[in-house]
Amino acid sequence: MNQKPCLSLDDVKRIAAAAEAEAAANRWAVCIAIADEGGHLLWLQRMDGAAPISAQIAPAKAHTAALGRRESKVYEDMINQGRTSFLSAPGLSGMLEGGVPILVGGHCLGAVGVSGVKSIEDAQIARAGIAALV
Numbered sequence: 001m002n003q004k005p006c007l008s009l010d011d012v013k014r015i016a017a018a019a020e021a022e023a024a025a026n027r028w029a030v031c032i033a034i035a036d037e038g039g040h041l042l043w044l045q046r047m048d049g050a051a052p053i054s055a056q057i058a059p060a061k062a063h064t065a066a067l068g069r070r071e072s073k074v075y076e077d078m079i080n081q082g083r084t085s086f087l088s089a090p091g092l093s094g095m096l097e098g099g100v101p102i103l104v105g106g107h108c109l110g111a112v113g114v115s116g117v118k119s120i121e122d123a124q125i126a127r128a129g130i131a132a133l134v
Contacts, residue, residue, distance in 0.1 A: 004107045007036060011133055012043050015102070015112060019129030023047060023114075030116030030125060031058040037110050039063035039091075047116070054115035060094025061122070062113030065101045067091065069108040072099030073123065098122030102130050 012034050019032045029049030034042045039062070046055050064072045075095035078086050086095070097119035102109045112129050114122040 005104055005109060007034075007042065007102070007109050009042075011109075014132050015129040016043050016045055018132030019112060019114065019125050020045065020047065022125045022128035023116075026121070028117045028121060028125070030114050030122065031055050032125070032129065033058035033062040033113040034129075035059065035062035035066045035110050035113070037066055037108050039066040039111075042110065050116045057094065057096070057115035058098070058113040060113065061096060061099030061115060062094070062111045063099075064092045064094040065099030065111035065113065066108065069101050069103075071097070071101065071123070072113070073097035073119070076119075098126060100126040100130060102133065104134055 023030045029047045031046040031050050031054035033044050036042055041059050061072045072094055076097055099111055099113040101111045112126040114125045
């Protein structure tokens with residue numbers, strides 16, 4: 001039988017706290033979503049002042065990064081480089097920068113998706129959260 005690590009609730013809380021700290025340190029109002037390896041939402045947090053739409057975008061970015069096991073920016077780049085047919089990929093809607101997979105020991109445990117500021121800053125917050133775990 002194969003064995004692999006998975007996220008615990010404590011892990012999720014640690015990731016969320018570190019991501020929130022990064023956002024707060026930069027005075028960025030964002031929404032932070034954490035998904036498991038199947039893209040299922042484990043955590044959703046909308047900071048004060050974050051736009052309501054960010055509560056839809058952040059989970060979509062996390063879902064996309066978890067299922068694809070790569071940063072959501074990869075899909076955004078493909079589409080921007082002309083592969084618009086990828087917009088029809090089933091089950092993926094968060095194909096924007098800001099979704100980062102949680103990779104540990106060669107396994108994808110899930111992903112963090114952030115929305116609310118510039119996409120590169122969203123990804124910065126997601127990476128800061130993940131850094132608290134790995």
